[in-house]
Every structure is written in structure tokens, then in C-alpha cells.
Amino acid sequence: MKTERSRVFAETYQRYLADIRQIDFLAKAAILGVVEENGALLIPLYDKSYTFTAEGIAESKALTPALQVMICKYILSCPAELPVSEGELVTYREFKDAGPLISFFTTNTNKTLEAAFTGNTEALRRRALAIGGKTRSSDVYDLSLEFHAFPRIPVYLNFNDRDDTFPAGCSILYRSSAALFLDMECLAMTGTLLTGKLIGGGSDVP
Missing domain, CATH: 3.30.310 (TATA-Binding Protein)
Known part of the structure; x- marks a missing residue:
């Protein structure tokens, strides 16, 4: 079951990468609250930071497929503008x-x-x-x-x-x-x- 779940996440990661390559993901840095540097987004996730480029996540070999998917989804879900408030x-x-x-x-x-x-x-x-x-x-x-x-x-x-x-x-x-x-x-x-x-x-x- 766990192996199947990992396979699904790995496939989803590749699909998300293809989707991200179709957009100007670097332009989303400010709304995402991350740093854009040398063609990459530096994305903090709790106590660690990951480097995302058009090639994918630089540290991907050290990450589970689920974490790879989370990082990509954060980029893909980026709204057009920041919400007026964080909400309740x-x-x-x-x-x-x-x-x-x-x-x-x-x-x-x-x-x-x-x-x-x-x-x-x-x-x-x-x-x-x-x-x-x-x-x-x-x-x-x-x-x-x-x-x-x-x-x-x-x-x-x-x-x-x-x-x-x-x-x-x-x-x-x-x-x-x-x-x-x-x-x-x-x-x-x-x-x-x-x-x-x-x-x-x-x-x-x-």
C-alpha cells in the first residue's frame, strides 16, 4: 500500500513539474512569500528550505514523493494576489x-x-x-x-x-x-x- 502511494505521488510530481514549466513560476515569489534567486525559488518548509528550478527540486533525491508534491502544489496553487487577510x-x-x-x-x-x-x-x-x-x-x-x-x-x-x-x-x-x-x-x-x-x-x- 505504501509503495503504491509513493508511486502515485511520484507520478503526480512529474505531472506537476510539467504544469509548472508552462507558467512563469518565478513571478509568483512575492505572493508565495519566498525568495527568487538565480532562476530559482527558495521555498521554506518548516525548518528546511528547498530550491526549485524549472528542472525540479534540487534536493528531490532526499525527499519523499509526498514532499515533492507538496512543494509543487504550493507553487501551482498560488493565487493571483494575496488575500486581504489571513482569515480566521x-x-x-x-x-x-x-x-x-x-x-x-x-x-x-x-x-x-x-x-x-x-x-x-x-x-x-x-x-x-x-x-x-x-x-x-x-x-x-x-x-x-x-x-x-x-x-x-x-x-x-x-x-x-x-x-x-x-x-x-x-x-x-x-x-x-x-x-x-x-x-x-x-x-x-x-x-x-x-x-x-x-x-x-x-x-x-x-
Whole structure:
């Protein structure tokens, strides 16, 4: 199953590359929030940066096909202009087309993080800071964090540890404008990629 999934992503990557070559992708740098340099886009994805040219992603051999697809989709989905605002904070399930992937997202993000960091909020904080996350002030959560999947896609993680009454609880939020920059499958993978980085010491498998 995993091999088949990888094959599909690899084929999708090649198709997306062909699509990108038909557009002036370098002109999208400002809207995407990335740097254009020497005929390439320098695209940050969480704590790493990737170089995209007309030939593809320079670091592609070190990336899973899923990550290759995410980066291409970010370029292809670029809107004609920046939205007036980032929009309100929403959970993944609140996005219009998220329905088929809600269970996948919840199981592989919120529930995974709850299981991994119950009783160890400090470990979550340390891992988050190590991959570029920032703590946010909160009177509601034991730990509130902010990351950037891509420059225009901030990701917010709120975590409450277990207590005498409730089990640990974790939620991941996005700005509603994220739907302008990625489809729901790739947006879900920003959550699973973050989860992998937090529990796996920097894993890049979404």
C-alpha cells in the first residue's frame, strides 16, 4: 500500500513539474512569500528550505514523493494576489473539502501527539523550538505554539496535558486562507509532517 502511494505521488510530481514549466513560476515569489534567486525559488518548509528550478527540486533525491508534491502544489496553487487577510483560525475539519481526510488527519496528528507527549509537555516545547516553532501566550492551554509550514501557511498547535479530570488534548489550527495555497490532501500532509518532526526527531515523512 505504501509503495503504491509513493508511486502515485511520484507520478503526480512529474505531472506537476510539467504544469509548472508552462507558467512563469518565478513571478509568483512575492505572493508565495519566498525568495527568487538565480532562476530559482527558495521555498521554506518548516525548518528546511528547498530550491526549485524549472528542472525540479534540487534536493528531490532526499525527499519523499509526498514532499515533492507538496512543494509543487504550493507553487501551482498560488493565487493571483494575496488575500486581504489571513482569515480566521479554523480546524482542519472546518475546511470545505476536508471531509474525506478528517479521520486520517485527526489520527495522524492530534491523537498521535496526545499519545506521544502526555505527561511531557516540556519535551513537546523543546522539540517545537528545535524545529523553528515559537511559543504563544495562552491562558487556556498548557502550551501554545506557532509554526510555518510554508511562508503563507502558519500552523498553530495547542496542547493541554492530562490532569485529574481530563486526558491530554491537542488541536492543530490553520488560517482559513490556507485553502488558497494548498489542496486538502497537501494541507493534511503539513499536519502529519509537523507531527513526524515533533515525535520523530525531525522526520520528513508526512
